[in-house]
Amino acid sequence: MKNSGTAMLGVGVSSSKNRAQEAAEQATLAPLIGSSIKAATGVVYNITGGKDITLQEVNKVSQIVTSLADPSANIIFGAVVDDRYTGEILVTIIATGFPQSFQKSLLADPKGARIMEAKEKAASLAHKAATPAVQPAPVSAWSRRLFT
Numbered sequence: 001m002k003n004s005g006t007a008m009l010g011v012g013v014s015s016s017k018n019r020a021q022e023a024a025e026q027a028t029l030a031p032l033i034g035s036s037i038k039a040a041t042g043v044v045y046n047i048t049g050g051k052d053i054t055l056q057e058v059n060k061v062s063q064i065v066t067s068l069a070d071p072s073a074n075i076i077f078g079a080v081v082d083d084r085y086t087g088e089i090l091v092t093i094i095a096t097g098f099p100q101s102f103q104k105s106l107l108a109d110p111k112g113a114r115i116m117e118a119k120e121k122a123a124s125l126a127h128k129a130a131t132p133a134v135q136p137a138p139v140s141a142w143s144r145r146l147f148t
Contacts, residue, residue: 007096008036015088020057024064027091041097043069046078050086053079061091073097 012026027045028037037043047053047061058079069075074097 005096006098007094008040008098010037010093010095011091013088013090019089020060021064023089023091024061027093028065028068030093036098037065037068037093037095038070039098040070040073040095042074042076043093043095044076044078045091045093046080048080048082048085048090048092049088050083051081052086053081053089057089061089065091065093069095 010027010030012023012028012030014020014022014026016022043065045061045065047058049057062077066075
């Protein structure tokens, strides 16, 4: 999925009786991913739940995500048990590798233009975050000799 161009993100979370299905549907219907999962050549998804998550729930999420993706897409899956998610399931999907025609249709759509604007803003913020706000203090020659 390296150098695959535009990526879309979908996130869903649910703590209801049908939490696996609801979280998967929320993630696949999220505004930033929508129907784009069908056009993606690469999909990465992760399922997070507490110790109470069942294999049946993991399978349910997997069935929903893979049924919506292109059959030839490269799909990477992960699952995490995190005590902070006891009683709920979080599904995160990243779809990438879209054809140029799909990317152009995103730009033509006002909603798609907003998505691309958000992507550019996020990239700008990520660049700013990578630059430390405060430069580290210089290390004296004495300290370097002491710790080397």
